[in-house]
Amino acid sequence: MRLLEEVYQWTPQDSQTDASFCFYVSEGMKQIRIRFEFSPGTETDPRLCFPPIEKAMNRYYDSYPRALQPMEKESFLPVKNLITISLDKDGVYLGNAHRWATEQEHLISAEQASLGFLPPEKMAGEWHGMLHLHEILSETCTGHLIVEGE
Amino acid sequence: MKWYPVELHTHTQHSDGDFTVSELVHAAKQRGFHAVCLSDHNTMSGLPELYEAAEREHMVPIPAIEWTTYWGHMLVLDEQGYTDWRGVRPEEIDAAIASIHRNHGLAGIAHPFALDNPINTGYHWDFQVADWDSVDFLEVWSRDNAPCKIQSYRALQLWETLLNRGCHITATSGRDWHREDTYHYAHTYVLAENLTKESVLHAVKAGQICLAAGPLLTMKGIRSDGTQVQIGDTIDAGKIEIELQLDDETMPNDWEKASVTAKEIQLVHNGKVICRLAPDASQRVCVNAASGWLRADLIGSFYGKQDQKIALTNPIYIK
Numbered sequence: 001m002r003l004l005e006e007v008y009q010w011t012p013q014d015s016q017t018d019a020s021f022c023f024y025v026s027e028g029m030k031q032i033r034i035r036f037e038f039s040p041g042t043e044t045d046p047r048l049c050f051p052p053i054e055k056a057m058n059r060y061y062d063s064y065p066r067a068l069q070p071m072e073k074e075s076f077l078p079v080k081n082l083i084t085i086s087l088d089k090d091g092v093y094l095g096n097a098h099r100w101a102t103e104q105e106h107l108i109s110a111e112q113a114s115l116g117f118l119p120p121e122k123m124a125g126e127w128h129g130m131l132h133l134h135e136i137l138s139e140t141c142t143g144h145l146i147v148e149g150e
Numbered sequence: 151m152k153w154y155p156v157e158l159h160t161h162t163q164h165s166d167g168d169f170t171v172s173e174l175v176h177a178a179k180q181r182g183f184h185a186v187c188l189s190d191h192n193t194m195s196g197l198p199e200l201y202e203a204a205e206r207e208h209m210v211p212i213p214a215i216e217w218t219t220y221w222g223h224m225l226v227l228d229e230q231g232y233t234d235w236r237g238v239r240p241e242e243i244d245a246a247i248a249s250i251h252r253n254h255g256l257a258g259i260a261h262p263f264a265l266d267n268p269i270n271t272g273y274h275w276d277f278q279v280a281d282w283d284s285v286d287f288l289e290v291w292s293r294d295n296a297p298c299k300i301q302s303y304r305a306l307q308l309w310e311t312l313l314n315r316g317c318h319i320t321a322t323s324g325r326d327w328h329r330e331d332t333y334h335y336a337h338t339y340v341l342a343e344n345l346t347k348e349s350v351l352h353a354v355k356a357g358q359i360c361l362a363a364g365p366l367l368t369m370k371g372i373r374s375d376g377t378q379v380q381i382g383d384t385i386d387a388g389k390i391e392i393e394l395q396l397d398d399e400t401m402p403n404d405w406e407k408a409s410v411t412a413k414e415i416q417l418v419h420n421g422k423v424i425c426r427l428a429p430d431a432s433q434r435v436c437v438n439a440a441s442g443w444l445r446a447d448l449i450g451s452f453y454g455k456q457d458q459k460i461a462l463t464n465p466i467y468i469k
């Protein structure tokens with residue numbers, strides 16, 4: 001049974017913000033399946049990538065000579081868009097799947113949970129979650145979140 | 151009291167590492183560590199496996215989480231309870247650290263001057279700490295090649311600025327280990343009678359930690375009455391006898407003796423080198439120290455680069 005479906009359109013202005021979501025699990029449901037996809041996962045357009053990469057490098061070097069630790073801006077391509085999911089239930093933080101994956105599936109029951117999450121005390125009730133937009137470099141990035149109860 | 155190598159910063163598949171928890175603990179054991187801290191990004195879901203794996207491998211497990219925010223990464227060790235990393239604004243970090251302390255956890259700033267977005271998200275420390283005394287530790291060395299990186303020079307500079315202000319803040323090294331590799335890493339050593347979670351955490355809090363990328367340099371002070379002071383402790387200003395030990399038999403599985411070689415020991419007092427010594431295995435020297443802090447550094451070569459800081463102690467504080 002579908003508990004939640006959201007479609008998102010993000011831009012670089014949404015970087016470093018969170019998108020909250022919430023869904024309700026009824027009594028008797030044994031497991032939830034959270035599927036989240038976003039696209040694109042990486043950005044290679046030099047016009048978009050190089051200015052922020054150079055900014056990060058300038059910030060890194062500060063007043064130190066670059067020859068002390070040479071780096072090539074090209075070596076940082078492609079840049080990844082990074083979006084992760086965190087969950088909490090009944091005021092208890094369950095965890096976060098902090099990794100680069102553009103197609104994610106997380107299965108959670110009271111006994112087991114996918115990597116990054118702890119199982120909740122009980123499944124039934126209101127769930128809260130957040131999408132963490134660590135980095136959106138692409139001009140537009142679309143996301144699709146589906147939560148199903150089984 | 152003995153010096154034990156410990157790793158305070160690691161990741162597994164519970165976040166973005168390649169290691170399973172078992173693989174991580176096994177790899178740490180193989181390298182020669184006695185304790186390993188699991189600090190996955192924003193999750194503690196690997197901790198049940200950490201305890202099992204550590205028991206199998208006879209390692210000391212240290213539970214942790216790495217706050218992986220938009221404004222910086224912070225290592226939180228052994229918090230009893232949970233302070234939410236989410237939604238903490240740059241100006242709210244002091245309140246968050248106070249909450250971690252109420253829950254008996256330790257808070258340390260990870261890789262404060264690492265390359266930031268879009269290369270590494272949130273790696274550069276941008277939280278506005280008002281009360282630096284509340285920060286338990288600062289990871290001045292991060293990842294591979296730590297002695298020679300600009301981010302290390304900058305982190306050491308920040309650390310000295312804080313020490314000069316009178317803060318007691320512990321410098322640590324973190325491998326930030328995500329997967330098996332053959333890079334060259336530095337090591338964190340803690341001083342303890344017996345190594346337990348509690349003694350590791352006590353050493354982090356008390357500044358009884360030395361960092362070494364090769365030979366281990368340790369220091370203690372001897373008062374005029376013959377009693378000893380360890381690093382992290384406070385001693386009265388005036389004439390102090392310092393005992394220095396250099397041990398190149400440590401962590402033999404993780405660095406090459408021919409590639410990390412000692413050239414000179416320096417005593418650093420309130421940011422200035424006051425004494426240069428030969429890298430002898432054991433020696434004593436007398437210094438006249440004013441109020442502030444006193445640290446020992448080892449200068450030498452690191453995989454082809456000359457005149458690098460290849461080891462350092464945390465300071466003895468002087469009042």
Ligand SMILES: [Zn+2]
Nearest residue numbers: 216223260261
């Ligand atoms: Zn980090």
Ligand SMILES: [Zn+2]
Nearest residue numbers: 159161216326
């Ligand atoms: Zn890390």
